[in-house]
Amino acid sequence: GEVLTKMSCRTGISIEQAVRGKKSSYKVGVLLEESDRDQSDAVERVIDYTLARLGDDVQLEADVKYHSHTYLSVQEAVCSFIEGGSIAVISASSSSNADVEENILREINIPLLVTEATNPLLHVNSSWSVFLVPPDTYQSEAIFNLLKEYRWYEFSIIASGDDYGINGVLNLQNLASKDHHFIVKLVHYFDPSDSDYTFDKELDSIKDDLMKVVVLNCHALHAKRIFSEASKRGYLEDSFIWITTDATTTKQDLLKDDGKYHPYYVGILGVQPNYREESSQFLEMQNDYLETAERSMPSDLTVSTVALSRALRLIHDSITESIYPEPDDLSCSTEGTKWDDGKELRDRINENLNGGTPVLYSDLSRPTYDIMDFEDINHGFKKVGTWQAGEGLKDLAGNKVEWVDRSDIKFIGGKYVAPTGIADDLSGYHLKIGTVNSPIFNFLKHGCSYSFANVSSPHCWDGWFVEVIERLSRDLNFTYEHVVPPDDKWGGYTDGEWDGLVRLLVDEVIDLSPGLSISSPRAEFIGFTTAFYEDEATFTYRRMSSSSSSNEYFFLEPFDNKIWIFILSLTFIIGAMINCLGKLSPYGYYGRPIHAMQSCQCHTCESRRNMKIATKCRLTDTKRHECLVDEAGESNALCELSLYNSTWLTSTGLVQQGSDALPQAASGRFLLFVWWLFIMILSTMYTANLTAHLTLEQSDTGVKKVEDLPGQEKYKWGIMTSTALLDMMAGSDDDEVMVALAEGAEKVESEEDALKRLHEGLFVFMAGSEAELSPFVNTNCSLELVFMNKFHSQWGIATQLKSPYIIAINRRFLVYREEGWLVDLSKKWLSTKKKECSNKSVGSKNKFDIRVLRGLFTILGIGAGLSFIIVVAEILHASYIDSRLSGSSFFGSLKRRLLMKWSDVAEEWFGIGIGYGKGDDVVIAKEQEKAIK
Numbered sequence: 065g066e067v068l069t070k071m072s073c074r075t076g077i078s079i080e081q082a083v084r085g086k087k088s089s090y091k092v093g094v095l096l097e098e099s100d101r102d103q104s105d106a107v108e109r110v111i112d113y114t115l116a117r118l119g120d121d122v123q124l125e126a127d128v129k130y131h132s133h134t135y136l137s138v139q140e141a142v143c144s145f146i147e148g149g150s151i152a153v154i155s156a157s158s159s160s161n162a163d164v165e166e167n168i169l170r171e172i173n174i175p176l177l178v179t180e181a182t183n184p185l186l187h188v189n190s191s192w193s194v195f196l197v198p199p200d201t202y203q204s205e206a207i208f209n210l211l212k213e214y215r216w217y218e219f220s221i222i223a224s225g226d227d228y229g230i231n232g233v234l235n236l237q238n239l240a241s242k243d244h245h246f247i248v249k250l251v252h253y254f255d256p257s258d259s260d261y262t263f264d265k266e267l268d269s270i271k272d273d274l275m276k277v278v279v280l281n282c283h284a285l286h287a288k289r290i291f292s293e294a295s296k297r298g299y300l301e302d303s304f305i306w307i308t309t310d311a312t313t314t315k316q317d318l319l320k321d322d323g324k325y326h327p328y329y330v331g332i333l334g335v336q337p338n339y340r341e342e343s344s345q346f347l348e349m350q351n352d353y354l355e356t357a358e359r360s361m362p363s364d365l366t367v368s369t370v371a372l373s374r375a376l377r378l379i380h381d382s383i384t385e386s387i388y389p390e391p392d393d394l395s396c397s398t399e400g401t402k403w404d405d406g407k408e409l410r411d412r413i414n415e416n417l418n419g420g421t422p423v424l425y426s427d428l429s430r431p432t433y434d435i436m437d438f439e440d441i442n443h444g445f446k447k448v449g450t451w452q453a454g455e456g457l458k459d460l461a462g463n464k465v466e467w468v469d470r471s472d473i474k475f476i477g478g479k480y481v482a483p484t485g486i487a488d489d490l491s492g493y494h495l496k497i498g499t500v501n502s503p504i505f506n507f508l509k510h511g512c513s514y515s516f517a518n519v520s521s522p523h524c525w526d527g528w529f530v531e532v533i534e535r536l537s538r539d540l541n542f543t544y545e546h547v548v549p550p551d552d553k554w555g556g557y558t559d560g561e562w563d564g565l566v567r568l569l570v571d572e573v574i575d576l577s578p579g580l581s582i583s584s585p586r587a588e589f590i591g592f593t594t595a596f597y598e599d600e601a602t603f604t605y606r607r608m609s610s611s612s613s614s615n616e617y618f619f620l621e622p623f624d625n626k627i628w629i630f631i632l633s634l635t636f637i638i639g640a641m642i643n644c645l646g647k648l649s650p651y652g653y654y655g656r657p658i659h660a661m662q663s664c665q666c667h668t669c670e671s672r673r674n675m676k677i678a679t680k681c682r683l684t685d686t687k688r689h690e691c692l693v694d695e696a697g698e699s700n701a702l703c704e705l706s707l708y709n710s711t712w713l714t715s716t717g718l719v720q721q722g723s724d725a726l727p728q729a730a731s732g733r734f735l736l737f738v739w740w741l742f743i744m745i746l747s748t749m750y751t752a753n754l755t756a757h758l759t760l761e762q763s764d765t766g767v768k769k770v771e772d773l774p775g776q777e778k779y780k781w782g783i784m785t786s787t788a789l790l791d792m793m794a795g796s797d798d799d800e801v802m803v804a805l806a807e808g809a810e811k812v813e814s815e816e817d818a819l820k821r822l823h824e825g826l827f828v829f830m831a832g833s834e835a836e837l838s839p840f841v842n843t844n845c846s847l848e849l850v851f852m853n854k855f856h857s858q859w860g861i862a863t864q865l866k867s868p869y870i871i872a873i874n875r876r877f878l879v880y881r882e883e884g885w886l887v888d889l890s891k892k893w894l895s896t897k898k899k900e901c902s903n904k905s906v907g908s909k910n911k912f913d914i915r916v917l918r919g920l921f922t923i924l925g926i927g928a929g930l931s932f933i934i935v936v937a938e939i940l941h942a943s944y945i946d947s948r949l950s951g952s953s954f955f956g957s958l959k960r961r962l963l964m965k966w967s968d969v970a971e972e973w974f975g976i977g978i979g980y981g982k983g984d985d986v987v988i989a990k991e992q993e994k995a996i997k
Contacts, residue, residue, distance in 0.1 A: 089123040090390065092379055093145030093153040094372065095165065098132045099285050099318065100156065106364040107372065113353055114373040118380045126376070131157070133257060135164060142168045143396035151383070151391060151409065152177060154375040156368055158283065158311075159183030159228035166193045172394055173406030175413055177378065179371035182310065183231045194413050196371055196378075197337055198431035200228075200309070204235035206335050206433040206451040207279060207307055211246070213457055213467040216305060216485035218247045218871070219277035222266050224286060225253035232281045232309065249273055249868070256286060263293050270299050274487035274868035277305045284311060284318035291319070295328040298492075302477030305485055308334040313436050314367040316444045325441040331476030334445055336367060338432035349373070382412040430454055437473050448473050487872050490542035495869075497533055498565040498577035498862075499546045500554055503815060503839040504893050505529045505579050520545040528835075528893040529578035532596065532861070535885070539876055547574050552814075556786030557585060564786045566590060569864050576869065580862040581788035581832050585795060591865050593873045595858035596886050599833030601789055605767055605779065606825050606846045622753030624777075624913040630921070631746070635718065638739050639711030641928060642732050646710070647973070649729035649935050650942035650961070658968050659942075659961070717743045731935035738927025745920055749912060767828055770852055774804045775913050781828040782810035782821065789832035792855050802854070805830075815840075822847060832857045835894055939965075 096107065111126045118124060127150060131137040138161050145153050146168075152175040155162050162181035169176045170192040177194045187199040211219060221236070223229035230253060240246035250273055252266040267290075269275065280287055287308060294300050312319070313334035319325060350365060391403035432452040436445040449459050449467070459465050467473075471480050499506045501514075505527050508514075512524035522534070525546055537544055547568065555566025562570055565577045569590045582592045620628065646652040650659055713723040717740055727733045767773065773781050783790045783806070790809070796802035812818045812829065819840055821827040831837045832855065841849045863870055880886045914921075939961060946957035970976040 089125055090379075090383065090388070091125050091127055091145075091148060091150040092376065093142075093148075093150040094126050094128045095141055095145070095153055095155045095157055096128065096130050097157055097161070098130050099283065100315075100368070101130050103317065103366075103368070104128075104130075106361070106366070106369055109361075109364055110353075110369040110373055111376070113356070114376045117352075118377070119384065122380060122384055124376060124380055131161070133158075133161065138164045139168065139396070146172050146174060146394050146396055149390055149392060149394075150174065151388060151403075151406075152379050152413075154179060154372060154379075156180045156372065158226065159186050159231070160226045162186060162193065163227065166190060168396065172396075172401060173403045173410075174391070174394075175379075175406060175410035177375040177413065179375055180314075180368065181228070183227050184235065185231045186227065192410065194378075194410060194417060196375060196417065200232040201235045202431045202453055203309060203335055203337075203433060204233065204239060205453065206435070207309075208236055208239045209451055209457050210307065210333070210335070210435065210467075211277070212243075214305075214482050214485065215468070216277045217245045218249055218485065219279055220250040220252070220269070220273070220275045221248065221279045221281065222252045222254070222290065223280075224256040224282040226256050228311065229253060229256070229281050233279065236279065249275060254282075254286075256283065263290050266290070267293055267297055267299065270294070271297070271492075272868070274490075274872065276303060276483065276487050277307075277485045279307045279309075280312070281309045282311060284315040287312040288319045291326070291329065291332075295326070300328040300332075300476055302479065303483045303487075303489065304476050305483055306332045306476065308332060310334075310336040310367075313445050317363070317366070319444075325438075325444060327441055329438045329444075330440060330478065331474050332438040333473075333475075334436040334438070335433045335451070336436060336445075338434045338450060378413050378416055382409060382416050386412065439474055486875065487868065488540070488875055490540040490869070490872065493542040495542055495544045495575040496547045496573070497544050498568050498574040499525060499530075499548055500552055500565060501548070502527075502836075504835065514548060520547065522546065528889065531889060532578050533576070535880070536873060536876055540872060544576075551786075553786035554580060554784075554788075555586070557791055558786070562589060565862065569862055572864055575864065575867070577862040579859050581857045582860050583788040583792055583857075585791050586788065586862070589865065591863040591867045591870055592860040593863065593870050594877055595860045596877055596880070597835070597859045597890055599835055599857050599859070601830065601832050601852040601855035601857060602834050602837055602849055603767070603770055603781075603828050603830040603852060604822065604837050604841055604847050604849050605828040606822050606844075607848050619754065622750050622912060624911045626914055627912060627917060630914075631718070634924070635714050636711055638735065638924075638928070639714040640707060641931070642713065642727060642735055643707045643710035645732040645735060645931060645935050646727055646729060647968075648965070649731050649938045651938055652727065652729040652732060653725075655729070658972065659964065714739060718747075720744075720747065729935070729938060731931045731938060734934055735928060735931035738924060738931070742920060742924045742927075746917075749917075753912060767850065769850070770805060770828070770830065770854075771801050773828060774801060774808060775915050776911065779826050779828050780810055780821075781805065781808070781830065782812040782818065783830045784815075784818065785811045785813060787832060788857065789830060789855060833859075835890075838894055 094107075094111070096104075100107070107128065111128070115124055115126065127145060127148060129141045129144065131141040138157070142153065142165050153165065153169060154177045155165050156179050157165060159181040160183075162176075162178050163183075163186055166176055175194060176192060177196060179196050181195075182197055182200040182203065184199040184201045186193075187195055187201075211217075219240075221233050223233050233251070237248055237251065240248050250269055252269060254261055254263060254266060270278065280290065282290070291300065291306075294306075300306070313336040319329060349370070353365065354362065386408070388405045388409060391406070394401050394403060430453045432450055434447045435449040435451060435457070437448045438444060439446040447460070449457060450462075451457050456464065457467060459470070468482050473482075474480055475483060501507055506525055506529050507527050508519070509524055509526050512519060518524060522530075522537075522544065533544065536542075549564050549568055551563055553564030555562055555564035555569075561567070565574070565580060566586060566589065568574045569577060580586065580590075580592075582595060586592075623631075647654045647658075649655050709723065709725045713725065713736070716723055720743070727736055767779060770781075773779060783793070790806060793802045793806035793809075796806075809830070810821075812821070818829045822829055822840065822844075823846075829837070829840075830852070834849065834851070837849055841847045861873055877886070940958070943958040943961050944954055946952070946961065947954045950957065
């Protein structure tokens with residue numbers, strides 16, 4: 065009794081209440097934003113109604129305060145609740161402000177009930193707040209499902225640059241990035257604190273980027289200003305789709321002006337958390353409120369006010385069964401002050417929210433969102449369906465249906481048929497079309513020129529590509545003008561820079577350029593529509609004819625000049641090699657007598673060696689001295705295959721003749737055989753090609769393929785500068801011939817320049833397609849057209865990179881292709897028939913170059929290498945015979961022969977050290993003694 069009396073005195077409650085452990089009245093802070101002040105009457109009526117329906121044992125007193133968006137205003141309001149003794153705070157603030165409120169109340173242990181903030185990061189990171197609303201993660205899924213159901217695959221986002229706006233659409237962007245069908249064209253964030261912001265940047269992007277579907281995530285007051293400006297620009301008319309989030313749909317009254325909605329709101333779609341209109345609790349509250357509340361109005365019951373009522377009920381139910389002394393002496397300015405019972409109360413509120421029967425929202429673990437449609441200006445947003453996590457979209461009856469087939473949803477413009485979401489109309493757009501003067505494609509009409517003042521006028525141009533632009537202009541409702549690049553080029557990549565039309569697109573000087581070939585180098589810098597014509601790279605040349613060769617040195621025509629130089633050089637090289645082999649081999653005319661002279665120990669040989677030393681003569685100098693032993697044969701045996709005779713032997717082989725002096729050793733004979741085989745094949749090829757060149761009334765077969773051009777000297781070749789073909793050939797890293805063609809090509813500046821060079825003859829002009837050459841070939845009988853069988857080209861309309869016009873043009877091209885109009889148009893401009901030509905087209909034969917004869921020269925080189933291997937084998941064999949005859953070791957015999965051969969090379973070949981030195985004499989004398997033994 066003493067304890068209860070003291071509690072009664074301290075807390076101001078009766079003894080009966082102290083026994084039950086309850087205080088008769090508690091304060092609850094209700095924090096609203098300044099923008100909600102217009103609804104203050106409705107808020108007051110709903111609060112009064114709710115508090116009147118609570119139990120008599122515990123009474124709640126609501127302390128309502130409004131704050132601006134500044135941090136100081138929020139702090140002052142929260143601190144006033146703390147110091148005023150509030151046991152909990154209900155916040156209808158934005159996510160940014162709710163975060164500030166939590167940081168303050170968490171330190172004091174005052175529970176915070178959040179009814180509006182849906183920032184996903186706030187929900188994840190919060191450790192104190194009690195959320196009565198699901199995070200925007202689910203709202204993003206609901207919007208994404210709606211976009212997907214209607215196949216609105218391209219959309220843009222406009223959001224406030226605060227925590228709510230930014231984090232509220234992160235999951236939507238993430239979902240779109242994972243689905244390859246979707247493209248988020250643009251995301252714009254604006255400063256919500258700038259009351260003078262005009263939204264010009266965001267709204268200009270709608271036109272510049274052909275945005276038709278816009279997701280708007282911001283407060284209702286910002287949405288009101290955006291819709292007003294968009295309406296003035298015509299962006300709330302037929303074919304546009306706007307989807308708003310719960311920050312607008314739940315506070316739709318803020319969209320009104322003078323108490324009325326604007327007609328341009330009709331057809332705007334939106335989403336908002338489902339507040340269980342079908343639940344018995346809500347229906348009971350709705351009916352009872354309208355019947356019993358003073359001055360009650362149906363418009364009072366909004367998502368915000370009903371959420372506030374729900375939060376008051378949760379607080380009341382949570383303190384009914386517990387003792388919670390009123391917090392006192394709490395202050396924001398006093399560090400360390402806490403309400404000891406605050407954490408327990410917060411936990412009990414959480415339990416009641418998650419474990420009890422939800423009155424306001426559906427299950428927060430599987431939240432449900434209403435799909436809203438602004439049906440008319442009298443009622444505002446109307447529910448047309450729902451979305452639930454794990455279930456998807458459903459109609460009002462709870463059935464899954466094809467939403468695109470529904471006829472009960474009104475869209476902007478008053479239509480009940482869903483827009484495509486794709487910009488298929490460019491009304492109000494004036495485009496700049498890049499154009500280069502070119503036969504068939506784009507050409508100036510009579511009376512117009514580059515110096516003409518109105519050269520940009522569409523009336524001055526005609527051609528294939530001009531007709532494509534004219535048709536698009538009529539169907540997409542845009543106007544245009546022509547722009548000619550200063551250098552009058554299509555666009556090539558030179559010295560790290562683009563030129564021509566590509567340069568203008570990169571610099572955003574022009575919007576479109578029809579007929580540019582689609583290539584991977586260009587596609588890195590500019591965009592392309594789908595191709596409207598496909599073709600293959602070709603080349604043309606003038607076929608020449610003659611009755612006989614006019615070259616006085618016609619007999620040199622079969623071979624390339626380099627081949628003639630190689631043949632003459634090899635004649636001397638092979639002759640020298642045969643001479644060398646004859647001297648090195650122990651079985652040749654030279655090797656046998658020299659070795660005999662060096663090793664024989666008879667009196668005659670010894671006296672001759674002494675005489676050689678005394679007179680310093682060479683054994684081969686038979687004109688001065690008879691220095692040969694009897695076994696050496698005739699007196700001129702050493703000179704049989706001298707360098708002079710060996711060269712003569714190889715030279716006579718060129719005309720298929722022979723010589724009396726032939727190699728005796730196997731190595732020399734093998735090399736001579738390979739040489740004769742080389743000459744025989746070479747002579748056959750020479751004869752065949754010379755016969756072709758000397759044929760009367762010969763036909764010049766011309767150029768059959770571009771790969772033959774680098775290996776000949778008759779034809780020059782050229783490519784138009786700044787074209788895709790030149791870039792593709794130069795970039796063919798895996799094809800050396802194409803790279804060589806690009807590097808060796810003469811640069812052609814214009815079609816007139818190409819035609820001039822073709823008429824001069826012996827010139828090949830390459831182009832990226834047959835259509836480019838048809839004006840020349842079809843009007844000139846002497847020109848021959850040949851397909852390159854490489855580099856298939858596609859022509860589309862080039863645009864700026866990521867241009868918004870691509871999709872609209874592609875849709876029109878699909879229609880044109882189905883109609884057959886693109887095919888008919890190509891036939892119209894390519895139907896010019898080639899002239900009937902009676903004269904014969906003749907050409908010349910190609911010379912044999914090193915590429916053709918590479919294999920033959922390789923065989924000769926291999927044969928020369930093998931012949932030196934054979935001579936080594938001969939020396940080894942002779943050394944083996946010496947070891948058998950002398951009884952010495954093989955390596956000793958080999959060493960002796962090598963020493964003698966070294967002496968022979970030094971003295972006989974180069975005349976070094978004739979007459980042995982003292983040291984050499986001793987060495988040779990020892991070797992001779994071994995030979996005698």
